[in-house]
Amino acid sequence: MVNSFSPMGAPPGKNPFGMDRVLLRLAVLGVLIVVAFVALFSRLWFLQVLASDDYTDLAQENRIRFVYSEPSRGRILDRNGKVIVQNRLSLAVTVDRQIVDEPSERNKTLRQLSKLLEMSTKDLRDALNDITVSPYKPVAVAYDVNMNAANTIRENGEDYPGVYVERLPVREYPQGKIAAQFLGYVGEISPEDLESSYFKGAKPAYRAGDIVGRSGLERYYDRSLRGTPSIDKVIVNSASNVIRSDRVQVGVPGNDLMLSIDARIQRIAEDALESGIQAARASYLAPWGAAVVMDPNTGQVIASASNPTFDPAILADGFSNKDQKLLEGGTPDDTIDDAMLNRVTSEGGPPGSSFKVVTAGAAIFNDIIDPYDSLDCNPTFTYGVDNQIFANWTSVDMGLMSLARSLEVSCDTYYYQLGAMMEDRWGAGNGDGTERFQDYMRKVGFDAPTGIDLPGESGGNVADKEWLDQYCDEVGGIGCEYGWLPGYTVNMSIGQGDLVVTPMQMANVYAAIVNGGKLYEPRIGMSVLRDGEEVKSIESEVSGNLGLDATTLEVMRTGLEDVVSGDEGTGGSAFAGFPLDRVQVAGKTGTAEIGETGRNFAWFVSYAPADNPEYVIAVCLYQAGHGGESAAPVARQIFEGIYNLDKETTVTLGQDESD
Template sequence: MSNIPETGRTPRVQIRLIVIQVLVFSLLLTLGGRLWYLQIRNGEEYINEAKNNHVQQVVQPAVRGSILDARGVPLADNQSKLVVSASRTELMKMKDDGKAVLTRLADVLDMTPKDVMDKVRLCDAKTPQPCWNGSPYQPIPVTNKANQQQALQILERAEDFPGITAEPTAVRRYVAPGKANTAQVLGYLSPVTDAEIEKAKHSSSPYLRSDQVGRSGLERTYDKYLRGNAGVTRYEVDNLGRVIGLAKADKAKPGSNVITSIDARVQAVAEYELLDAMKEARKAFDKNTNTNYKADAGAVVVLESKTGRVVAMASNPTYDPNAWVGGISGKDYAKLTGKDSNFPLLNRGIQAQAAPGSIFKVIPTTAAVNAGYDFNGSYPCPSSYSIGGQTFTNYESKGHGNISLGGALEVSCDTVYYALAHQQWQRDGGTKPKKGAKDWFYKTAHQFGLGKETGIDLPNEVAGRVPDRQWKQRFWAANKDAWCKQGKKDGSFVEKIAFENCIDGNQMRAGDSVNYSIGQGDTLVTPIQMASVYAAIANGGTLHAPSVGKAIVSADGKKVDELKPEVSGKLPMNQATHKLIDEALAGVATRGTAAWRFQGWPQDKIPMHAKTGTAEVYGKQTTSWFATYTKDYSIVMTIAQGGTGSGASGPAVRKIYNALYGLDAAGKFDPKKALLPQPQQGLPKIETDGSIDAPPIKPYVPEPKDAEGADALAGPPATTPNRGNGGTRGTNAGTGTNQPVGD
């Protein structure tokens, strides 16, 4: 037995109890503080998170609205297809990141494993197409071409294909009625990105991860109307994922339909005739290069003269927009964007910039009248015009004696415009401009709407260029260092140009002004700009912002919002000047440079007006331009490296008019063959069930080939030697334009 008294243990026991009490109290205090932090200070935040963790969303995509032509014919609509999709979220949970599953899937779909894996990888700056540029949290379409047997294999062997779904889905379809492709006008779709979702989160039209959005053309311009609102059903689930109730359900609202001013029949004619004109131009021999013309790109625009609405717009080379549906393949993407593709995604009607050549002459004609020159005055048209040691020649070095400004338009006399531009350049002070210089020729081009976008309802339109004194200064400042580095006084042609530009490239030279006066030099226009100009002349002087969209109609047809044509300006000419120019352009079609293309045309019933243009581009073959109008339509066609205006583009434009008005090659009317003798009035009817009573489209039957043969394609005469140099000034190396040629 211990002799230690019992009372000796008490202090130690008491100390231990106190320590335990302090420890318990500290733990309780810590727990209480944590509970206060979670339940009071941040309680609302965690409550909301807990709610979200127990709500699952099921998205029902909205049916995208259709894009219709002016008569209700679908240009783009939807069709149900079996779509096989992969959940990247589920695949990433697997040890091999889903490679085994995707390999098995490739075998079922008759695809290569690489193609399938490329489809589900995410796009970034280093990853080439094909890849997924949408949200990584939504199902990624692998193919929309699966058949029922393939879908059944996937569904019946679900354990072999975790994260893979196969179900009927409404997918976009680009119909091409009557072979009217309309690719660049319609555009295409691709998945929404996370950045776009975040940007539009607080807008009036937010995105869901399942959305497809327009990337170009009408699909982009009218995306918020076409897209509709997806249906979202929210289910309450427990922590095991079991549904315990319905939280909220929003029904899907289908997108609205966009009715356009495009006529699919005319569009088919325009596309066919543009391509055929390019093929025929390639048969013609270019004496300047001793090769056939390349005719590697072109565009044609058909506008309603009184409204500026687009009846047809064709661009070549072209492509099938269905290639983008369900995700584009690597092979197709390379075809559309590769070095040798010549960029078919470009809408050359609004994005191709080129010197306009002589179709530009209506502008300096107007400028000369506004500067005080008499339209009916007498102006010499010699075979050439000299400025110092530099000679500028007329087309084929032909002279026409003394003629009026109207006569200069009819025969496309360059030297008349050279002299007028040179005189105005001198009056404005030449290379040392006077304060308040009039600059009539440049000012008038701006008043005609050039040098800026027309405002057409298609994305990515380019502005072209009016090379006035202000532009010269900006361009020189941006390129001076490069010119000075490249330039050599006694070097090659390009090096000489660079040398001269380095020294005084900001000055408006005499050669710049005379080149500009006939649509050469640094001047750049687009087909839509020139079609708008000629439509304005046709209607008496009103410039419109061209438009493709005509109305937005709800899916049930009950709500119709018409899109009215917008006036963008007035041509700077009075009625007297307008009448004289109108008569001169009629003379071009009856006795001038375009007369040989309008033989037999019923001028007394449908007055035709035209202007031919042939622009020379440094290092390339000549660009063909043909601008025309009637009281109803304005048609402009251009073919790059295609030869002369009347030679390459002229026959195709005539055939488009023949189809519109129901004329044969001899000018005889057949009303039954007339596609659109007058612009379409009214809108097609959309029923409450969404159906449209669209008329059928008969295939376009082209006219028999002309008997003239390929030698006539480049015009009479087919080509012209390079005209007028006597020095390098007046040409331009910066933009690749050289001395002018005629028509």
Template sequence: MPHDFASQDREQSQFRFRLGFAGVAVLLCFTLLFIRFFYLQVLQHDYYATRAEDNRISLIPIMPNRGLILDANGVVMARNYSAFTLEIIPSKSGDLDETIDALAAIIDIQPRDRRRFKKLLDESKNFESIPIRTKLTDEEVARFAANRYRFPGVEVKARLFRQYPQGPLGAHAIGYINRINAKDVDWIEENEQSANYKGTEHIGKTGLEQHYEFDLHGVTGYEQVEVDAGGRAIRTLARTAPIPGNNLTLTLDAKLQEVAEKAFGNRRGSLVAIEPSTGGILALVSTPTFDPNLFVDGIDPQSWKELNESLDKPMVNRALNGAYPPGSTFKPFMALAALETGKRTPGQAIADPGFFNFGGHQFRDDKKGGHGMVDMYKSITQSCDTYYYMLANDMGIDNIAAFMKQLGLGQATGIDIAGESVGVLPSPEWKKRRFKRPEQQKWFAGETISIGIGQGYNAYTPLQLALATATLANNGVMYKPHLVKYITDTRTGEKRLIEPKPLRTLPFKQQNIDTIKHAMVGVNKEGTGARAFAGAAYESGGKTGTAQVFSLKGGNYKESATHERLRDHALFIAFAPADKPRIALVVLVENGGFGAQSAAPIARQVLDYYLVGKEAKGPAAEDASGEESADVH
């Protein structure tokens, strides 16, 4: 067959074209690969070298030891200890219920542990490690180690735990820590502390633990650890040690705090004791209290329900958040206002018929038939209402409000604990802000009358009353109340003193202050507080008070016929020694009845211990004699 040379030439031409095209394509590919290689290996060398190094090296945060909290005498109120925790990473452990049931067969896991785990699970991210059991024994750790292969995503970790060795003692002042939530994260970011809180799981939630969080937390350290492709640690390359948090030393005396809390027994109430010359808080009681240790691991729902739903409100800090009518403890301040404004002189007397008529309404005194002729001294020692009805009417609400504002009533004190209530210092301006309807906003002259005996709209915190009493005891010099005396740097041992800060010096005449203090000494010698302070080894000043809880609407108050939670609050303010006061305090017993009967005996026990070291064996007994009810109508 003859050859088809034309067809053969065409095939060879096509082959050469294909070969050339393939060669160009291969060359182009290699060129592109070379360019990519050059880009990655030369131009991006530093970037990818850093990425590789980052993959090889893991930064592990090291939590610092949280600072200690010590009382004025070195008694430890908050500390740390190390213990083992059994933890689960939900994303790696499969069916959680099956996992926990299997763990419970080798380690004691109580229902409260399961409830707490579920609560923490709801609040956490799926990849976070969540504790199912804390404070494992050595035997439990060994049992789990032998069965470790059965539980992917479960591990034992050594962690530092916060402990409050005094338990409920001073819990509202000390506060507690708990796991960080979304709100805490926002707060940390706002304060530009995010880097320092890497790996931190707990934060101060209340009290001093919250207010001094950044001092107590310390500085987070880091370990540079080399890891393999599987993420397992091979060796530690470098380590930056954490810096422990600073220690707080308080003005609070733990033993005095214990004496005060025991004096209340099972009664609800509050006590605040202040050193007048510095503003240092010596005791801050809110009872009933709670155990802050419950919150460290994450409180289980059942315990939280019991605390949160209790009628006694143990989680409320009554000293700072409770606002109460001051009752007759208001009278010494009213008397001082009268002297300073010239509305009364010490010897000026009124005739007390047992009532005061105003605007067609009769404001009754506590003593039927009245107290006879009453001067300023007698008005305080015998707690005469009629005297203060008349005085309030003469002074007017504007003068009363302006004077009491100077003493810090109805004002935040600035104490170093968050969440302080302001209370109510009544005035026409306050009433306009408080009520919406015009007819409610008008101030009526009759409302001023009740203000004069510490009733009406008056509502102050025990801390405010204690500060006002301390200012009077300190001759008009007011110091900012505070709980921390100094902060110790744990690295250097250097102590940073929290300098006593005078808030203001009130321009009161010394002779007027002396007149009021003399009358308050008379209260405990021959007046309504005499029985509670009989035989005291020191001289003190005081004032009893009884604050109405609900309106009697003209009826007579009978304690035995009144539901316990509707009974009057009992109050007592005091300072001692009378000549040079070292302590000023307020006692409030909720629904305790008369001030002399319930509150004054508690104050006596606290002052006995603080001034002469005398410690009572049990709660302060109620004075069966009672008190002339100063303001229950």
């Protein structure tokens, strides 16, 4: 008998029923089974040896939830401790867009809510479609709903799927409609913000869905105001029942921010600006204006008014679609009708004659003249190879005059000469190309943000050859074929042309003139408080210097004083009847014309008291006549308010024909 093949260890030699073939067939089955087991083992190896770490992470995600509780946000106080911004809880109706996700469902929910909340479906829809709220978070469609409506929703949950009633913290503004632009508003952090340098490195880390400052001081000081959320690490089971909860981070409320702003003066400034704009609108378009009050000795901003303005309470619950129309300023010119724009720091224009102190400063700094030199104030100044004529604002020949008097009467030809002398030596068109005039403008802070503690500050513009070449390359336009012309420098010497400055920059330069030459990085924030105790003082840094000696500054101040109190001062009419004997005001008017008539910038940059200045005020009105006519009266009104000189609350226009 021959031994048969027996794979399974069967004793050989037994073959009662054709076992050989059966064994062969069995082997087929055996091989199949071995393959299956090899497959299982390989998969097991992959899952538990190779990919185990990934699954460990997934298991953690499964069971561990971090529950964040937002801390209460810090308040914002004025310099005297008056509350400007605080929190309150608002009864809000929110809709979960994850649940209410089909159009028909949405319409049904919106119709129901519209009836219940007595709101239009359109407003509700706009709120629901708010793209600034993450889709994973219920979006608030109505704040401050009445208790009855809230109870209806709470008690009839099945009729309102995906609709909730929550108490959400919103900002509250006890001082009312002031300071809207620089306070800013809060809202959910955007994906871009999360990646931005300000928010990225913060501790504790910012998370998607966090409520943060979206603009203004709320944004700039968000790290101080936000506080620390409490975090609970919660282990849940599959039914999301909490098995265990550990507090991994203790919540701390946000710190209060105390501002250098004086709420009283802020209100005075805003009222004066509004009143001045309304007065100017009798004769002009006057779509917007700005006024800033600054302490020249500390660099602190005392008041900052921008018009058109809005009630900050509109944005108390964040910026949503429905707020858009509430924010329309109602100005005569729609295209520049942005009430949220802070025109003190983010808007500007050519400063006109208020810039003359800078031209004089540049000339003295570069030793073109000395402060006691006199120059002719002719009706015209002829310059250049083509004998271009630059006219004074008056055809009267005012004769030889000092620097101080040139400021008082705002003689243009005096400054054309200074501009021409600087252009001849250092101009890009005529001189050695070192452009020392423009250099000086930059030295005193133009063409760059002042560094104020607000986001979105504009640096303005200083025109020079490089800028023009670039502008012509990118944009082009009339005159670009000539390139930089010497006449541009001459024109800039009286603050005209392609010079763009912000009211904040002007206030800063005048502050330097009265404080001995120090240029500050202005500050609105003054200190960070916790429970009323200062935890951090916010100091205004000295960022530069005018580079002029005391004598020069003294001469300038004399001239600026005479603008207001001299017989021929361009600001005189605006201050007619003002008790200058009690509070001596000094300043400079400015009227910059751009293009067509009427599209000018009216400026008045001033300070008081002249002998020991406490306040610098810069006022700028767009399309509102001359500086002495519409801007100076606004400043006057503010000074009157600050020093309690007059209970009158409206501005009357002054007389001014100078540039």
